[in-house]
Amino acid sequence: xxxFNNVSKRYTGGKDALRxxxxxxxxxxxxxxxxxxxxxxxxxxxLIALLExxxxxxxLLDNQNISRIAKRHIPFARRKIGMIFxxxxxxxxxxxxxxxxxxxxxAGFRHQDISRRVRAALDKVGLLGKEQRYPISLSGGxxxxxxxxxxxxxxxxxxxxxxxxxxxxxxxxxxIMGLFEQFNQVGxxxxxxxxxxxxxxxxxxxxxxxxxxxLPQEHDYHG
Amino acid sequence: xASRRQNTLHSGPPFGLTAYIHIHLHTFFxxxxxxxxxxxxxxxxxxxxxxxxxxxxxxxxxxxNFKSISGNIDLNHNISLYLKHHVxxxxxxxxxxxxxxxxxxxxxxxxxxxxxxxxxxxxxxxGAALNTLEKNPLxxxxxxxxxxxxxxxxxxxxxxxxxxxxxETQNVQIDxxxxxxxxxxxxxxxxxxxxIVLLLGIAVLLIVSNTIRLELQNRRDEIDVTRLVGxxxxxxxxxxxxxxxxxxxxxxxxxxxxxxxxxWLIDGPTSILSKLYGNSFQISYMPFLSILFWLVFAILLxxxxxxxxxxxxxxxxxx
Numbered sequence: 364x365x366x367f368n369n370v371s372k373r374y375t376g377g378k379d380a381l382r383x384x385x386x387x388x389x390x391x392x393x394x395x396x397x398x399x400x401x402x403x404x405x406x407x408x409x410l411i412a413l414l415e416x417x418x419x420x421x422x423l424l425d426n427q428n429i430s431r432i433a434k435r436h437i438p439f440a441r442r443k444i445g446m447i448f449x450x451x452x453x454x455x456x457x458x459x460x461x462x463x464x465x466x467x468x469x470a471g472f473r474h475q476d477i478s479r480r481v482r483a484a485l486d487k488v489g490l491l492g493k494e495q496r497y498p499i500s501l502s503g504g505x506x507x508x509x510x511x512x513x514x515x516x517x518x519x520x521x522x523x524x525x526x527x528x529x530x531x532x533x534x535x536x537x538x539i540m541g542l543f544e545q546f547n548q549v550g551x552x553x554x555x556x557x558x559x560x561x562x563x564x565x566x567x568x569x570x571x572x573x574x575x576x577x578l579p580q581e582h583d584y585h586g
Numbered sequence: 587x588a589s590r591r592q593n594t595l596h597s598g599p600p601f602g603l604t605a606y607i608h609i610h611l612h613t614f615f616x617x618x619x620x621x622x623x624x625x626x627x628x629x630x631x632x633x634x635x636x637x638x639x640x641x642x643x644x645x646x647x648x649x650x651n652f653k654s655i656s657g658n659i660d661l662n663h664n665i666s667l668y669l670k671h672h673v674x675x676x677x678x679x680x681x682x683x684x685x686x687x688x689x690x691x692x693x694x695x696x697x698x699x700x701x702x703x704x705x706x707x708x709x710x711x712x713g714a715a716l717n718t719l720e721k722n723p724l725x726x727x728x729x730x731x732x733x734x735x736x737x738x739x740x741x742x743x744x745x746x747x748x749x750x751x752x753x754e755t756q757n758v759q760i761d762x763x764x765x766x767x768x769x770x771x772x773x774x775x776x777x778x779x780x781x782i783v784l785l786l787g788i789a790v791l792l793i794v795s796n797t798i799r800l801e802l803q804n805r806r807d808e809i810d811v812t813r814l815v816g817x818x819x820x821x822x823x824x825x826x827x828x829x830x831x832x833x834x835x836x837x838x839x840x841x842x843x844x845x846x847x848x849x850w851l852i853d854g855p856t857s858i859l860s861k862l863y864g865n866s867f868q869i870s871y872m873p874f875l876s877i878l879f880w881l882v883f884a885i886l887l888x889x890x891x892x893x894x895x896x897x898x899x900x901x902x903x904x905x
Contacts, residue, residue: 442816466815471605
């Protein structure tokens with residue numbers, strides 16, 4: 364599903380953010396990405412989300428080399444990924460329904476389909492009945508679940524989460540991770556960047572550890 | 587349904603015209619709703635656009651009206667021949683009969699002193715004052731219409747020279763001269779208004795651009811999030827283009843309303859003035875075509891202004 368071949372990223376100014384990264388994530392696989400601040404986690408996620416382009420190497424998403432695609436194709440490549448952020452990135456002047464429906468509107472779905480899919484997505488994250496609420500009136504955990512509903516509403520083959528539990532207490536974090544596991548069980552590829560080593564260890568999935576822009580070791584808790 | 591999840595890659599949205607029209611309709615009304623959420627800002631921008639465009643639009647209507655005044659006046663190239671004071675009634679009649687024989691002249695009309703005084707008394711409102719005059723201060727006047735093949739400027743000039751040779755002639759006046767000057771003035775005015783249209787058009791373009799630029803800043807988060815969920819450039823641009831469109835529509839309508847209102851305010855006094863001149867002149871409002879022109883012009887400015895700003899902004903984001 365996702366493949367990095369000798370990927371390096373150097374920002375203008377000479378700093379090497381990533382050096383010679385190689386890894387592959389199979390279809391339907393779930394993995395964690397961890398490492399200290401400044402280890403290159405954000406850069407790696409940005410390369411997948413096409414917010415940055417690699418200086419060297421190839422990033423393959425769904426067998427497509429996304430590191431070299433034309434600008435006008437970027438939006439369509441992004442639609443294959445559902446993204447979840449630490450700060451939720453919700454639009455606060457819009458209802459939960461409008462926030463979650465955004466990817467569908469962007470892709471040009473019809474009203475009936477949008478309504479059905481938004482309800483299904485909200486149901487999955489346990490927020491059915493809160494469609495007309497505004498994000499500000501929801502708790503942090505609920506806001507994050509709105510963010511997750513938005514990421515899965517268009518049923519992308521891959522989910523990408525950047526510190527999704529960063530602001531949540533352990534119990535809520537566990538709930539959120541439980542959601543990711545559910546999506547993974549129905550075939551979605553999931554990559555989660557996280558600091559929460561104890562949670563990662565407890566869950567026991569494959570873990571990519573970035574250090575100084577490199578990927579020297581890989582822990583496979585699956586055994 | 588179970589296969590749907592496996593099939594995620596292919597369970598895409600509907601493509602084609604329906605989806606396209608759907609997206610457009612959605613944005614069309616959503617952008618209007620968005621503007622309505624900040625009615626004060628919306629009104630201010632529309633006010634500026636409307637007033638800015640009403641200036642040249644109003645000037646063009648004024649020029650059209652002046653043109654119709656000058657067009658109303660019979661362009662029959664009359665020559666007015668004023669006779670000297672001492673010339674008697676008989677001499678004037680004799681002269682007018684002689685002129686009738688002239689092959690260059692098709693029509694001669696003598697307005698003698700007495701007749702002129704009666705007309706003046708009737709229309710000027712100075713009747714009582716005129717009664718106190720001992721002598722009639724007006725001269726005899728002979729109105730001359732040249733024949734059709736003597737209507738060229740040179741022919742009229744030579745006829746004028748000929749008439750000035752006459753010993754009884756005080757003054758020869760060609761009526762179309764002032765008309766030509768008026769038309770020349772109107773041409774200058776029209777050219778001036780064209781320049782003003784251009785300048786104020788640019789002003790509206792800048793107003794719209796600046797307004798959209800502020801809107802882009804206010805909706806920065808929205809743009810970022812929309813890009814992240816896979817919006818194309820066209821999708822992000824669309825609501826702003828429609829905002830520009832709505833600014834154009836409402837600005838254009840306001841401009842036309844302002845001009846119409848102004849004409850309505852001027853209409854009353856004008857018809858009084860026109861009656862005083864014994865003229866049936868009716869001030870004309872904006873014709874349908876010119877309303878259409880200003881609407882299209884305003885919409886064009888709105889759309890182009892927002893297009894330029896949004897495209898620039900998106901290009902910067904994509905670097």
